[in-house]
Amino acid sequence: MAETNVRIGVILASVRESRRGEAFARWIHGLVAERPEVEAELLDLREWTLPPYAHKDSPVLAEKTRGASSAAGRTRSLRSTASWSSPPSTTTATRGS
16 A cells, blocks of 8 residues: 655745744744655745735724625635735745645
8 A cells, every 4th residue: 555645834924024933833844844754845925926915904804894704705806816826946846746
């Protein structure tokens, strides 16, 4: 029987200049990568070309002021129109495997 590896992506989501989660994300990635049955990848959103958030209110504030149902509708709308691209790194070649 062929061994199936588990693939886990550790997402470093903050793109701010003074982010403090990078050390934590690298630590978690290192712990996960030590396991022989796990294929771990650190996904740093700074490396991805993402569209800017183009709304006046933050998603949390918008949900509180306009109601959860209208915020969910906007989220679905944003997902269907967003244009995403791969990060400009050498890890792109392994993503499809």
